Amino acid sequence: MASKFINITLKIWRQKNGTTKGALETYGLNNVSTDSSFLEMLDQLNEQLINERKSPVAFDHDCREGICGMCSLYINGRAHGPDTGVTTCQLHMRTFKDGETIYVEPWRSRAFPVIKDLVVDRSAFDRIQQAGGFVSVNTSGRTIDANATPIPKADADKAFEAAACIGCGACVASCKNGSAMLFVGAKVSQYALLPQGKVEAQQRVLNMVRQMDEEGFGNCTNTGACEVECPKGISIENIARMNREYLKAIVTED
């Protein structure tokens, strides 16, 4: 398909830092290739702003290929924009029409405070992960052959699906309660389903859920918005599994 060029208007959230008030500012941007990604379009805007001696828009990104989960933007009122199953860096400008006005905002959640413009602090996810999202391995001695631990195919597939979570935070941003249960559910599930994860299962789920609550995330009321907006298609089945794991752990806790 031949590339086209479109002219757009951007309404972008600008905020100096976490303590100042922010507001939407309007920018016109012409000759945007429909082949460019959303982040490349923002690069083009920043070049324009720098040439006009204005401050460029701060936004997060790293891999630009849907892996790292950094490019977390709210576009036209949806996490990662209007396409499904993609992150902001995988969203292309061909999704938008010539003359369209596009609203770009940061994730909005109490647990993800704005650092600057479109950049939010998602370190709450890191602390939840540090609380239990790992498997301890004794590295002294011989490595056990992976094939010596048989795992049913259905469990391996489900664990793999849960492990696809990139921790972008779209689940939190799209939830009216600001709940992180899809993220934590995925992280608990990927280990709960495998024999390697069973050893620390009880402490893992207790620690991760406690950390999640401490960080100020809301509770899940089963609206399912998180599942719809997750770029990796993580199922809310993982929340149910986390709740079962939590219940099991809390009744047997010393």
Ligand code: FES
């Ligand atoms: S920049 Fe890494 S997922 Fe988008």
